[in-house]
Amino acid sequence: MTPGGQSPASDATGLLGWADRLGRLAENVFLAVLLFGMIGLAAAQVGLRELLGQGIAWGDEALRLLVLWAAMAGAVAASRDEVHLRIDLASRFLPARLVAVAAVVVDLFTAAVAGVLAWHSWRFVTESREFGDVVLGGQPAWVYQSVLPVAFILIAWRYLVWFGRRCRDLLAGRATVQPQAPR
Numbered sequence: 001m002t003p004g005g006q007s008p009a010s011d012a013t014g015l016l017g018w019a020d021r022l023g024r025l026a027e028n029v030f031l032a033v034l035l036f037g038m039i040g041l042a043a044a045q046v047g048l049r050e051l052l053g054q055g056i057a058w059g060d061e062a063l064r065l066l067v068l069w070a071a072m073a074g075a076v077a078a079s080r081d082e083v084h085l086r087i088d089l090a091s092r093f094l095p096a097r098l099v100a101v102a103a104v105v106v107d108l109f110t111a112a113v114a115g116v117l118a119w120h121s122w123r124f125v126t127e128s129r130e131f132g133d134v135v136l137g138g139q140p141a142w143v144y145q146s147v148l149p150v151a152f153i154l155i156a157w158r159y160l161v162w163f164g165r166r167c168r169d170l171l172a173g174r175a176t177v178q179p180q181a182p183r
Contacts, residue, residue: 023080024080027073027077030073031070031073031077034066034073035070037066038066038070041062045063057137058136058137061136062136065135065144068145068147069144072151073151075151076151076154079154079155079158097170100166100169100170103166104170107159107160107162110159111160111163112156114152114155115156117152118149118152118153121145121149121152125142125148128141128145129142
């Protein structure tokens with residue numbers, strides 16, 4: 001985080017700032033549509049089962065796919081503001097320069113892990129396509145599973161960009177991560 005409390009991705013102005021705001025809006029709208037769709041479909045399933053004794057035939061499978069998509073979209077959105085799972089003791093006890101070095105290492109490690117996950121999820125999707133897996137009554141499963149490598153690529157890309165920015169700032173003598181005071 002920058003001293004102003006913003007993530008490194010949101011400190012740009014001009015065209016980059018506009019692109020960042022547009023990307024954030026698109027992510028938020030996509031997440032909202034997914035969540036409202038999940039809630040609506042789940043409510044319809046419950047209502048139809050109570051009223052008619054049966055729900056929509058493909059409803060449960062669609063809900064599982066929507067959960068997958070919402071989880072991956074949520075992970076991408078969490079990574080944009082660096083609010084993903086984090087246990088950050090270093091920023092409480094180390095000086096700002098060492099916290100910035102630790103942030104560079106963490107960014108590179110996170111990008112590498114996300115890259116490995118993207119690779120293996122890509123392999124999973126291609127195997128699903130080769131085997132002809134289907135969902136929702138005959139739709140190719142790989143189309144719906146493709147959210148996995150796409151999300152992991154986006155997360156890896158974000159952390160590679162932050163890695164580059166933080167390396168640049170470290171080399172220029174600017175620490176981009178402020179230490180937190182112990183509570």
